[in-house]
Amino acid sequence: MLGLPKSTEFNKRLPKQKFYENLTITPALKKSFVDDIRMIYWRNKIAASTMNLAAGQIVTEIEVFEICLSTQTVNEAVLRQIDREIPYHILFLLEYASKYQAWIGYKEAITGSNAFKVNCYYHTDWLAEDELLLKAEGLNLDAVYESFVRQLAGDMLEDVEGVQETLQESVQRSERKAKLQKQIESLQAKIRKEKQLNRQMEMNAELKRIKNLLDKMDT
Structure with missing residues (x-):
């Protein structure tokens, strides 16, 4: 799917309770974690220490989380909660019935803190594993993150002709x-x-x- 080098592999299972136990969340959101998610794996860590990349000014690491679902529909609030608790940028790979979606949030740093605000999410359709092809393109982590966002957003973030946009x-x-x-x-x-x-x-x-x-x- 991603073609990332072995040096980025982490493959650690994360207990889903970590994201809602001892935290103030709504009963509906807790129910989504309990009912909709089977397992969460931290698959990869993309960083200057794990790949031949320079550190970014904004992005210091990109984590790849695989979330195995019990239902084909994901509550976006679940991803927001995970994003809120992890102080890094996250590429989500959602798995259901051997099909995958890739999701990523556009995150902006909150001034004066280590936290980020997720403005919106972009995602692919459900695809077979060999059809979901994403490339980590760029020389630094800021560029790699931007490439992931633009690949997943597709036409939604297509440049206006003759205009260079950040x-x-x-x-x-x-x-x-x-x-x-x-x-x-x-x-x-x-x-x-x-x-x-x-x-x-x-x-x-x-x-x-x-x-x-x-x-x-x-x-």
Whole structure:
């Protein structure tokens, strides 16, 4: 799947209780850990000490966690909880019925602490092990992390032609696009239900304005 060198292998089983025992979490989240997760393995540690890579300014290690699921649907809050408890960047490999998904969160450092905030997650479809191909590309850990995020995000973080964006800028643009798309879908639903012609015309004008904003973000 990843083609990582043997020097990165860790292969340590992590008790899932570690992520919810003695911590303040909701009963629903605890139930997701108990019911949806069978096992968690810490498969690899990607670091300057384990690969021929330079340290990053932001990323010091990338951990690869394999999570064996009891159900095909994962509660994203579970991944957020694990990300919250581990002060490094994490590439998740979810396994269910011999199929795999890769997930990664876009993490930003919280000023004045060692903690990170996960803004959003990107992931692949369910794939056979030999179909899920990710490459650790880059000369330092910042670049490798960015390559993982962009590989998993695909078209969502595709560069605008002629514009050089940082990863942060690409993620922010993607989030703005997603927000505008939700507004479009909400307005379209309201227009379908609206009986008054003048209100339909007002909402159609607003819909056109938002669609124009969305179109401009790709040019």
